[in-house]
Amino acid sequence: MDQQQIDIDWTACQGHGLCAELLPDHITLDEWGYPLLDGAPIPPRTLKRARRAASDCPVLALKLSPAAAPR
Amino acid sequence: MTTTTFTDVYMSPRLLAPGGTAADLATHEQRYGPLSYGDPDGLLRTVAESGLTGRGGAAFPTYRKLVAVADASRRTGRAAVVVANGAEGEPASRKDKTLLRLSPHLVLDGLQLAAQAVGAGEAHLAVEDGASYLESALSQRNDPLPVRVVRLPKRFLSGQASALAQYVSGNAPLPRHQRPPVRERGVHKAPTLVQNVETLAHLALVARYGADWFRTAGTPTQPGSTLCTLHVPDREVRVVEAPFGLPLNRLLPLQGMSAVLVGGYHGTWIPAADAAQRTLNAADLGAGVLAALPANRCGVAETARVLRYLALQSAGQCGPCLNGLPRIASAFQTLATPGSQGNTRQDVARWSGLVEGRGACHHPDGTVRLVRSALTTFASELDAHARGLCTATDPTPLLPIPNEAH
Numbered sequence: 082m083d084q085q086q087i088d089i090d091w092t093a094c095q096g097h098g099l100c101a102e103l104l105p106d107h108i109t110l111d112e113w114g115y116p117l118l119d120g121a122p123i124p125p126r127t128l129k130r131a132r133r134a135a136s137d138c139p140v141l142a143l144k145l146s147p148a149a150a151p152r
Numbered sequence: 153m154t155t156t157t158f159t160d161v162y163m164s165p166r167l168l169a170p171g172g173t174a175a176d177l178a179t180h181e182q183r184y185g186p187l188s189y190g191d192p193d194g195l196l197r198t199v200a201e202s203g204l205t206g207r208g209g210a211a212f213p214t215y216r217k218l219v220a221v222a223d224a225s226r227r228t229g230r231a232a233v234v235v236a237n238g239a240e241g242e243p244a245s246r247k248d249k250t251l252l253r254l255s256p257h258l259v260l261d262g263l264q265l266a267a268q269a270v271g272a273g274e275a276h277l278a279v280e281d282g283a284s285y286l287e288s289a290l291s292q293r294n295d296p297l298p299v300r301v302v303r304l305p306k307r308f309l310s311g312q313a314s315a316l317a318q319y320v321s322g323n324a325p326l327p328r329h330q331r332p333p334v335r336e337r338g339v340h341k342a343p344t345l346v347q348n349v350e351t352l353a354h355l356a357l358v359a360r361y362g363a364d365w366f367r368t369a370g371t372p373t374q375p376g377s378t379l380c381t382l383h384v385p386d387r388e389v390r391v392v393e394a395p396f397g398l399p400l401n402r403l404l405p406l407q408g409m410s411a412v413l414v415g416g417y418h419g420t421w422i423p424a425a426d427a428a429q430r431t432l433n434a435a436d437l438g439a440g441v442l443a444a445l446p447a448n449r450c451g452v453a454e455t456a457r458v459l460r461y462l463a464l465q466s467a468g469q470c471g472p473c474l475n476g477l478p479r480i481a482s483a484f485q486t487l488a489t490p491g492s493q494g495n496t497r498q499d500v501a502r503w504s505g506l507v508e509g510r511g512a513c514h515h516p517d518g519t520v521r522l523v524r525s526a527l528t529t530f531a532s533e534l535d536a537h538a539r540g541l542c543t544a545t546d547p548t549p550l551l552p553i554p555n556e557a558h
Contacts (some may be wrong), residue, residue, distance in 0.1 A: 092471070115471040117506075
């Protein structure tokens with residue numbers, strides 16, 4: 082399977098911060114409460130929690146996308 | 153000591169009607185000959201060979217964009233939409249407005265050709281000004297695809313591709329998350345080609361005269377010419393056409409200047425001494441704005457004015473931009489005022505890192521580009537300010553800012 086990475090829809094994100102609680106190794110929060118990504122692809126062992134972070138985001142601003150997707 | 157020769161003519165103009173007189177359809181056809189539609193594949197090949205790139209600021213290869221939209225249209229089975237982008241929300245740029253006024257039919261030719269190349273079923277021309285004038289130009293023509301003129305609100309971000317696609321679709325002109333991109337899913341969710349009006353005008357000439365002709369101007373890696381808006385103190389703002397590779401000191405008088413703003417409000421300040429060594433380069437030219445800052449003005453104060461405007465022009469949708477830009481702008485106001493700076497410069501550097509790459513559009517990235525270049529180019533002036541001194545003697549505002557509160 083293709084590697085997945087985290088993709089934030091910045092127009093949707095309201096800084097709830099749940100993603101940082103679920104994926105502390107990959108997401109921290111900036112001084113305004115918005116997610117800072119480490120930019121690395123998600124390792125297979127973390128994929129399940131990453132999917133949960135996506136589905137638990139209150140505004141569905143976090144998505145998983147194939148790594149290095151062209152913008 | 154050398155004297156810089158300053159002249160208006162850098163090449164035989166390709167795009168702008170001579171003499172500053174607007175060309176009606178008859179004059180246009182007399183000058184360029186009638187437009188003929190060949191086969192779309194042939195046109196795409198010619199565009200590829202020409203090396204034409206977008207003149208809206210990103211300098212993206214036009215051929216690749218046309219092919220991407222045509223492919224998306226084939227893949228989805230949906231007819232593409234073409235939007236000619238004449239928004240020109242950049243306050244310091246006047247080249248698109250000037251082109252649309254003087255040579256509307258060249259842009260409209262290019263719009264039809266682009267529409268044909270991607271198999272579009274819908275065409276729009278989006279502008280802030282001059283919509284009625286363009287509608288009357290359209291009414292003179294016998295185009296295969298009808299064109300709707302869209303009147304845009306005057307905002308810095310109106311011309312951002314996803315914001316433009318939203319507005320043409322009947323929604324607010326706000327940037328959207330860029331996956332999938334506009335070229336795959338734009339106006340009414342159809343594959344959409346958003347192309348700057350100057351790019352379309354070049355396309356109209358490439359289609360007529362071919363790739364080799366196009367490449368007779370410019371450099372081998374950056375072929376062709378480009379429209380520039382020149383800001384020189386105590387002179388009228390001028391739009392000129394110049395080939396890539398032309399030394400900047402042919403375009404701007406650099407004696408008595410401290411710095412040059414290259415590329416507009418998302419661009420970079422460079423010291424005048426560096427500008428003297430540089431040429432017109434698509435990589436940093438943005439939408440073609442060049443502004444000379446005289447040594448008696450304060451670059452920090454000018455940057456603070458621009459940053460205040462850019463912060464106000466944030467669409468306010470993305471947290472990092474919404475939080476970061478006003479803080480950066482306010483910090484620059486502090487830096488522009490001679491006196492103690494505390495940690496302000498470090499704050500600006502940190503906030504710049506926090507907004508960069510963290511938005512739906514490039515507004516934060518472009519703003520940070522300007523900020524970082526100002527911190528470098530005006531470093532000694534910033535040090536002077538920290539010691540309580542501004543070296544500028546003329547506080548008159550220089551760069552154009554719409555609706556600026558004093």
